[in-house]
Amino acid sequence: MPVIVWGAHRLMTKDHPKDFSRSPKTIAIRVGEPLHPTGDDPAAETAELRAVMQRMLDEVIAGYPEEERRPGSWWTPARYGGSAPTPEEADRLDAEEQAARAARRREGGSTSA
Numbered sequence: 001m002p003v004i005v006w007g008a009h010r011l012m013t014k015d016h017p018k019d020f021s022r023s024p025k026t027i028a029i030r031v032g033e034p035l036h037p038t039g040d041d042p043a044a045e046t047a048e049l050r051a052v053m054q055r056m057l058d059e060v061i062a063g064y065p066e067e068e069r070r071p072g073s074w075w076t077p078a079r080y081g082g083s084a085p086t087p088e089e090a091d092r093l094d095a096e097e098q099a100a101r102a103a104r105r106r107e108g109g110s111t112s113a
Contacts (some may be wrong), residue, residue: 002032002049004056006064010075026068028060 007027012018019025032052037045062082069076076082085093 002027002053002056004030004032004053004060006030006057006060014074016074024065024068026065028064030056032056037046059092 004025005027010025011020018046027084033077035045035049035052037049061077069081071081073082073084075084
């Protein structure tokens with residue numbers, strides 16, 4: 001059963017302040033039509049699930065309330081006018097952070113970010 005949740009990351013995301021204020025933050029949940037995997041071709045079934053979920057996510061983001069869409073928002077993908085890193089950029093940032101932590105450990109420094 002494909003399910004998409006969009007907006008919850010606005011409350012608590014790494015490297016951003018927690019925001020449990022009462023200011024409006026829509027959290028959208030979309031449940032898709034059931035898929036019926038057989039296990040005969042797991043790679044194809046996974047690709048189908050990913051495609052369905054990507055389409056659902058794109059629809060949810062596009063339909064997000066206009067009043068909550070600020071240009072350059074850290075939590076919105078760049079393709080929708082935000083400044084959130086792409087998955088590749090996020091992987092690079094994570095790798096850089098891990099390397100910096102490892103260097104600090106080797107030097108006997110703190111491991112906190």
